[in-house]
Every structure is written in C-alpha cells, then in structure tokens.
Amino acid sequence: MKELSLNVLDITKNSVKAGATLIDISLVEVGSLLTLTITDNGCGMKPEVVETVMNPFYTTRTTRKVGMGVPLLMLAAEQTGGGVTIESRHKEEHPENHGTVVTATFHTDHIDFTPIGDLVSTMETLIMGSPEIDFTFTHDMNGHRVELDTRQLREVLGEVPLDSYEIIQWIGDFLREQYQPAE
Amino acid sequence: MKSLAELAAIRDKMKDKVVLREGTSDTRIVVGMATCGIAAGARPVLSAFVEGVNNAGLNSTVTVSQTGCIGICQYEPVVEVFQAGKEKVTYVKMTAEKAAKVIEEHIKGGKVVEEYTYTYATKA
Numbered sequence A: 001m002k003e004l005s006l007n008v009l010d011i012t013k014n015s016v017k018a019g020a021t022l023i024d025i026s027l028v029e030v031g032s033l034l035t036l037t038i039t040d041n042g043c044g045m046k047p048e049v050v051e052t053v054m055n056p057f058y059t060t061r062t063t064r065k066v067g068m069g070v071p072l073l074m075l076a077a078e079q080t081g082g083g084v085t086i087e088s089r090h091k092e093e094h095p096e097n098h099g100t101v102v103t104a105t106f107h108t109d110h111i112d113f114t115p116i117g118d119l120v121s122t123m124e125t126l127i128m129g130s131p132e133i134d135f136t137f138t139h140d141m142n143g144h145r146v147e148l149d150t151r152q153l154r155e156v157l158g159e160v161p162l163d164s165y166e167i168i169q170w171i172g173d174f175l176r177e178q179y180q181p182a183e
Numbered sequence B: 001m002k003s004l005a006e007l008a009a010i011r012d013k014m015k016d017k018v019v020l021r022e023g024t025s026d027t028r029i030v031v032g033m034a035t036c037g038i039a040a041g042a043r044p045v046l047s048a049f050v051e052g053v054n055n056a057g058l059n060s061t062v063t064v065s066q067t068g069c070i071g072i073c074q075y076e077p078v079v080e081v082f083q084a085g086k087e088k089v090t091y092v093k094m095t096a097e098k099a100a101k102v103i104e105e106h107i108k109g110g111k112v113v114e115e116y117t118y119t120y121a122t123k124a
Helices: A004-017 A047-053 A069-078 A119-129 A150-157 A165-182 B004-021 B035-040 B042-055 B096-108
Strands: A022-030 A033-040 A083-089 A099-107 A134-141 A144-149 B027-032 B062-067 B079-083 B089-091
Touching: A004 A022, A004 A033, A004 A069, A004 A099, A004 A119, A004 B035, A022 A119, A047 A083, A069 A083, A069 A099, A069 B035, A119 A134, A119 A165, A119 B042, A119 B062, A134 A150, A144 A150, A144 A165, A150 A165, A150 B004, A165 B004, A165 B042, B027 B035, B027 B042, B035 B042, B042 B062, B042 B096, B079 B096, B089 B096
Parallel strands: A022 A134, B027 B062
Antiparallel strands: A022 A033, A033 A099, A083 A099, A134 A144, B027 B079, B079 B089
16 A cells, blocks of 8 residues: 555555444554554454454455455565554353454654655545545644544534535645644 | 535435435446555555546446455556446556546547556556
C-alpha cells in the first residue's frame, strides 16, 4: 500500500463486513510514535480465527484463498519496528459485548515508514460505502486534534442520507479545514 | 470554519431532492474496493466517478457504489458498469483520468470505451 490511509480503509472494511454499527478509527501521534486503533462492535472472531487473519493464506472471501489485508498492515508496522495486535470477542461467547480491536504501532522516524497519506479520502470512501454505519474518527498529532463523529451529523441531517454527494463534500471540507492549522 | 449550521442548510436544500433520487437509477457503476483494488489505486478512481457523475448532473439516474473482490486482482482497479437492458461492461486497470473518459463517452455518450475493457485487455 502506498499510504497508511489505504491500509486504514482496507482494515476498516473488515469491520463493515463484520456487521459493525459503530466503528472508531483513532490515530495518536506522540513524538515519533504513531498508534492506529480501529475498534468495532461487529460479530468478532473466535480465538482460532484471530490467529489465522495474520496469515496471508486466510481470507473470508470466496473468490480466492488468500487475504492480504492484515498481513499488509503488519508489514507496514513491522518494517518501522512497530507491530500489530488484534483483540476480539466473538458474539457467541460475548453476546452483550462483542467486537474487534486492531491496534498497530509505527515509528514515524523510521526510513521505512509509509506516509499516512489522505485520511480524509479514506473517511469519505468509508462513509459513502456504508452510510448506515456510524464512524468516529480522531487524529491526534502531538496535541492538535482532528475529529469527526457521524452520529452528530446524523442528528442534524435527519432523514437526509450521509452518502449524498453534498454531504460527503461537506464532511471532506470539514476534515480538511481541521487539518490546516497543523500543516 | 465549517459549522453544523451550514450542514443544516445543506439538509434543507436537499430534502426535496432525496425523494426524486429513489429507485430511478438506470446505470450502476461499481468499483472493486477489496484489498487488491485499494492497493492498485481504486480510491481515486471511485472519487473520480462520484465527482464526475455529480458534476455532470447525472446523480438521479446513475449510482456509484463499492464492492469487494471480483476475482481478477491483476487487472485492478476494476470497474463494472451495469445498464438496464445492456450487457455488463468491465473496465480494467482504471485511473481517475480513464474514469473521466468513461463518464464522457460511455455514461453520457452511450459508447463503450473499448480499449479500457477486460475483453480488450485479454484479447492480445
């Protein structure tokens, strides 16, 4: 992946597929340490499945027998000296409190750190693809915070769907404006 | 600064349009957005289609959506165009520039851009 924001898009799509109704995407930069956390309330995975998603020869899709999403995230993290952990609670064992948390750490001062890239496009793409799901997004950059909570937008919008072109544009501008002071 | 008040104004403007939009799309543009598609550059392709369709004022008859892996990962980004009464067209190795041409010639003009299709790519 050319940008980490593409890994974020790809990994978050797993949460969508897991039937999540709320997905939290958080990036926290403290000094040269970046921690990416994607938390969902989807169906979760059993412990034996959690082990296999780290293996490129595991996938949920039926068109072929390899799944590269998590392995690519691991590659991006590990080549900077960071890593990936996955915690998951499957709905059968945790009917009240199921979901998955994927955490990846990166050393941004490492020469093999992949640039974060266009997170705004990632958020626009996710919301367009799943307008019925709520997303919370925060990006903390050494004290400067960018944030979005689709639940707040939904309160304002009523029955107007989040994936309307004008709304997606507004969301993009809203996030880009928040990024500006830091640039 | 963008405010929620501004969002409310957009909402009020759109309320009437929402009703018009339902169930009238004759054309569906579907972009493959699995790991393979994303890694190959599908995100800007999707944005180009969404923007292009809206700028051309076609959003009441054309929908743009995302799907998973179609199974021809080496040809990603892959875009499928479904039109009522016509055979599906599969475009391969798409870019934002190619997307603009597909909107102009195929979606607006009704003429398939043959040199971008899977059929053309696999003919040689």
